[in-house]
Amino acid sequence: MTDWSQRLKRKQDVKDRANVPNHMYGYCRVIHCGRPARAGTSDGLDERYCRAHADHNQRHGSPLKGSYTARELNPYRRAALAWIVAHEDNRWVQNAVQRVQGLYQQAGPYIEAFRLRGLPPQDRAKAALARLRQHGTDPRLVVAAWLAVELVILDDPQPVTSTEYKRVQAAKVVHRMASGSHRRWVREVPSPVWPGQKQAQVQELHVYPRSRGRVLRHLGEALESAVELLVDHHLTDVHAFKREQGATGASGARPYPRGWVSRPRSKDDEEK
């Protein structure tokens, strides 16, 4: 309980600070913005930007550049996956896959999406990885997601090259793989009428865990650490492979070839 009251107190402190106009913080760092930097987003203080730019930064990992769309990313995800499958014996591919499996194993217990509220960002990032594990998401899809973000940034004529942007973009893709629960199941609950007896109860779940803020930073950092050696050794090869593939024209409509899904065990496999 002390942990809880400490959190409450910290929350109050943050609120108090956010409510006091602090002239020390000056102006938003976005050039020509001109608005005062406002500490006071819901996900902690951001002293660098005005409210609008801080909010944008939380969602996308950059105060100005938006997120890549699925249509932009899909050809890269497919190319990265195809390259991974073609190089499964490569030690750095194996290394990355094992590290993603390591993240799954260290992610702690599976937490239903509706229990995530109030958990600190780091725990919610772990919960996202636990959801992937629970759904049996192939680690190669996670590796491919990171590589896809690296590749799309390489090909972007006006890229944002910050670590934060890369992490957030990859984390958004991976977060989406395991999120958006629309599930219905039956479970046994104690009977309200007959003590000691059980009865079946239909449960439904329609929850999208929030995909923004520090959760994405933590998740992105974990993903980066899993794939970084593969990136160091082979990103240029994957990039060359994508360029060759691009000539033959891979469709951007799907993130994976037919037969691949990110959530093999559930009914709502289709990704948008």
Ligand SMILES: [Zn+2]
């Ligand atoms: Zn601004």
